[in-house]
Amino acid sequence: xTLWLGLAGLIVAVLASxxxxxxxxxxxxxxxHKAFLARAQRQQEEGIxxxxxxxxxxxxxxxxxxxxxxxxMSEIAIRLYKLMExxxxxxxxxxxxxxxxxxxxxxxxxxxxxxxxxxxLAKKERMQLDLVRMKAExxxxxxxxxxxxxxxxAKPAA
Numbered sequence: 001x002t003l004w005l006g007l008a009g010l011i012v013a014v015l016a017s018x019x020x021x022x023x024x025x026x027x028x029x030x031x032x033h034k035a036f037l038a039r040a041q042r043q044q045e046e047g048i049x050x051x052x053x054x055x056x057x058x059x060x061x062x063x064x065x066x067x068x069x070x071x072x073m074s075e076i077a078i079r080l081y082k083l084m085e086x087x088x089x090x091x092x093x094x095x096x097x098x099x100x101x102x103x104x105x106x107x108x109x110x111x112x113x114x115x116x117x118x119x120x121l122a123k124k125e126r127m128q129l130d131l132v133r134m135k136a137e138x139x140x141x142x143x144x145x146x147x148x149x150x151x152x153x154a155k156p157a158a
Contacts, residue, residue, distance in 0.1 A: 045089075052091045059083050063151040066144070073137045073144050074112075077105040080151070099150075101143035108136040 059080060066076040080102060084093040096103045112129050113121060121129070 048088045052087055052089065055083050055087055056091070059151060060155050063148045066148045067152065073141060074105060074109040074133050076148075077102045077144070078109060081106045081110075099147045101140040102147055105136050105140050105144065109133055 062071070062076060062079050062083070065071045066073065080099070081095055084095050087093055093099075095106075112118075112133065118126065
C-alpha cells in the first residue's frame with residue numbers, strides 16, 4: 001500500500017511539475033506577445049508619423065505655389081483637400097472648418113471635368129464651367145491667400 005501511495009505521490013508531483021513548466025512557458029509566450037504588440041504599435045505610429053510628414057511636405061509646397069500664384073486656386077483647393085483628408089492621428093484636419101474658403105472653392109470645382117474629360121466637352125460648356133470657376137476663385141482669392149498663410153505658418157522651423 002505504501003508503494004502505491006508513493007507511486008501516486010510521485011505521479012502527482014511529476015504532473016504538478018509539468019503543469020508548472022507549462023504555466024511558465026505560457027507566461028514567456030505572453031511576455032513575447034506583449035513585446036511584439038508594443039513593437040508593432042511603435043512601428044505603426046512611426047509609419048503614420050512618416051506618412052504625415054511626407055503629406056505635410058507636399059501640402060507646404062502646394063501652399064507656397066499658391067501664395068506665389070504658380071497654380072490656379074481651384075487646383076490648389078483640390079490638391080490640398082485631397083492631401084489633408086488622409087492625414088492621420090494628431091494631424092487630422094477638419095478642412096471645412098479650418099479652411100472654409102478653400103473648402104467652398106473645392107465644393108464648386110470638385111465635380112468639374114478635368115484632363116481628358118474636359119477635352120470632350122463642347123467649347124460653350126467648357127467656357128461656362130470656366131466662368132463659374134473663375135468667379136468663385138476671384139470671390140474667394142483673398143480669403144484663400146490668408147488660409148494659405150495659415151498653412152505656411154504651421155511650417156516647422158528648418
